[in-house]
Amino acid sequence: MGLVRNRVGLPAKCDLQIKAKREVCSFEFHSVPGDKSISQRAIVLNAIAEGQGTVYNVLRSRDIESCITILRQLGVRIAWNGDELSVHGQGLRGLQAPAGRLEVGNTATSARLMLSVLAGQSFAAELGGNALLSARPMDWVVQPLTDMGAVIEYLGAKGCLPLRIQGASPLSPIDMEATVFSAQEKSALLFAGLYAEGITRYRQRCQSRDHTERLMHYFGIDIHSDNDVTFLKGGNAFCAKDVMVPGDMSSAAFLLAAYAIRGVDRKGSLLIKQVGVNPTRSGFIRLLAEMGLHLTLQAEAELISGEPVADIYCTPGTRLSSVLAEGNGRIQSLIDEVPLLAAVSAFAEGNTVIRDCGELRDKDTNRIQTTAGVLKAFGVETSCSDDEMVIHGGRPLSPAIVNSCGDHRIAMTAAVLASSLDEPSIIRNCGCINVSYPGFVEDLSQFAHIDVLPAE
Structure with missing residues (x-):
């Protein structure tokens, strides 16, 4: 069946009741939402560039709107035309001091990128976020910006x-050894490096997503990599x-999992x-193939x-088997899909082990614990520690009532699990899905009957 992507999001407060559709069918999705990571980076780069640029296939989600709102407060002219976004760049140092606090909502990516941009300005600004974001660590971005000359x-x-x-103008270049495995530290430092007179160097601990490097090279910025530096x-x-902007692998992953x-x-x-199939983001599809899809x-x-793109084509394959997913580089290539990998593992024969995922403790929720909680609610035997999950798969699941805890990826993971069961499950607190995938319910409805309910 063909599908035109629905761009209308869910109510801010709602629950979902979901059960499987029983008919046999094939599925065809002509698009998935534009990649959230690339959308934000492309918008911010154009905002601090000279001239006008258009970003096509931009993800229209709550996170992107927060990013745009902040840039407008800084004097950047931005206009929508469908899924196209026209950005009138103000140059590296042409931003204006905001009249009030910059509220970034729930988007950690924009918060950290904007911190770096603000570090290179000649004015002061305040940056805030919602309750979930305000509980997440910013010190591993703040410290290098302070070392470069900003006062925070x-x-x-x-x-x-x-x-x-x-901010300070100019910033001082630094040599930095990564303190985390995430690409967000690397991206933040590289954006700050645009405002430094000289060469900024960053040595990553493993290969993380490289959208920033690819985009900066495309924009004509003097950037190159030598091994991990x-x-x-x-x-x-x-x-x-x-x-x-290519289709978001993280959005496609929910359809692949369903x-x-x-x-x-x-x-x-x-x-x-x-779909964007950047090798630094494709760990999930590689593991699905390893599991037997x-x-x-x-x-x-x-x-x-x-950025590489491709159509992803699947046929049923063999019965799913368990896998061992470990190694920092491998886990970074699917860090946002770890909850989904755990969900798929519930249907695989044997015990799946996911290691080196401690970074998930500092997401919208502690996703190691919230993922384990969702699986247990559906009857899946699961154990976890600070950086590891073990999923005992191959046993029947039961319908469940679960709470997303306000985490968009947990809400969608639970919905995917529910889409496989003949009896209805209820996923509570699903308005958060608008953060990254407003058309999710329309897309998942190809697999399941879904009712949107008023939140209890």
Whole structure:
């Protein structure tokens, strides 16, 4: 069945009641939402570039709207035209001091990128976020920005938003060894390096997602990598660029997971078109293939920005088997999909072990604990520690009533699990899905009957 993506999100407060559709069918998705990570980076780069650039296939979600709102407060002219976003760049140092606090909502990516941009300005600004974001650590971004010359003061809990930042112009370049495995530290430092006179160096602990490096190279910024070290020469203006955003692998992953766990007698093939298949983001599809799903990439191409895209085609394959997922590089390539991997593992024969995922403790929720809680609610035997989950798969699941705890990825993971069961489950607190995938319910409804209920 064909699908045109629905762009209308869920009510801010709602629950979902979900049960499987029993008919046999194949699934075809002509698109998934634009990649959230690339959308934010492309918008911010164009905002501090010279001239006008258009970002195509931008994800229209709550996180992106928060990013745009902040840039408008800083004097950037931004206009929507469908899924296209026209950004009139103000140059590296052309932003204006905001009239009030910059509220970034729930988006950690924009918070950290904007901290770096603000660090290179000549004015002071305050940056705040919602309750979930204000509980997440910012110190591993704040410390290097302080070392580069910015003056930063926490206005609440130490190490967290809200904070006040007084920029410095220019910043001082630094050599930095990674303190975390996440790409967000690397991206934040590279954005700050644009405002430094000289060469900023960053040595990552493992290969993490490289959207920032690809985009900066496309924008003509002097950046290159040598093994694990990235070098950026700052202080130079650059021109705005048109950017085509590929479909988000993290959104496609929910459809892939729903297909993988659907009964073999109820599914034909699955086709998802124009998905970003950057190797630093493709760990989930590699593991699905390892688990036994027949999965191939078709119509492979490379966008002008350097991002690879392809259509993902699946057929049922064999019964799913358990896997061992470990190693920092491998886990970073699917860090946002770890809850989904755990969910699919519930349907695999044997015990799946997921290690080196401690970073998940500092997401919207402690996703190790909330993922384990969701699986247990559905009757899946699961154990976890600070950086490991063990899922005992291959046993029947039971319908459940679960709470997302306000975490968009936990809400969608629970919904995917519910989509495989004949009896209804209820997922509470699902308005958070609008953070990253407003059309999720419309897309998942190809697999399941879904009723949107008023929140209790």
